Amino acid sequence: MKRLAALMAAGALALGLAACGSSSGPAAEAPASPDGTWGVEAEGQPWMNLGSDGKISGSDGCNNLVGQWTQKDGVVDLxxxxxxxxxxxxxxxxxxxxxxxxxxxxxxxxxxxKGDQIGALTRSK
Incomplete structure (x- = not known):
């Protein structure tokens, strides 16, 4: 009987310790990767490629664009x-x-x- 009580106590302790390591809510999702091409590379159409090296290339539909990007807390800084x-x-x-x-x-x-939304592009690649 003492052995059964000791096993039950050890099991309860193990469950209690396991519960301490678990999170109480859903796991935080990593921000979506912006790497790739957004929009369609066609004459008169805006598109932007965000390279995995942090470089930007693209077009506003007329002019070529270049630069560098970073991402923090789900926001892409262009x-x-x-x-x-x-x-x-x-x-x-x-x-x-x-x-x-x-x-x-x-x-x-x-x-x-200023933080005003000015447009959107869909991932193409």
């Missing part, structure tokens, strides 16, 4: 992007004004320096 300065009639060059971006599924939503 830093200071450089661009060509061509005039293209009828092209909305909103992407050249992007400062940050967030990802939800396969959609990247871009915001300007």
């Amino acid at each position: 830093g200071a992007m450089g661009s060509t300065m061509m005039y293209c009639e009828g092209v909305d060059s909103w992407l050249s004004g992007a400062a940050t971006a967030t990802i939800s599924g396969e959609k990247m939503t871009f915001s300007d320096a």
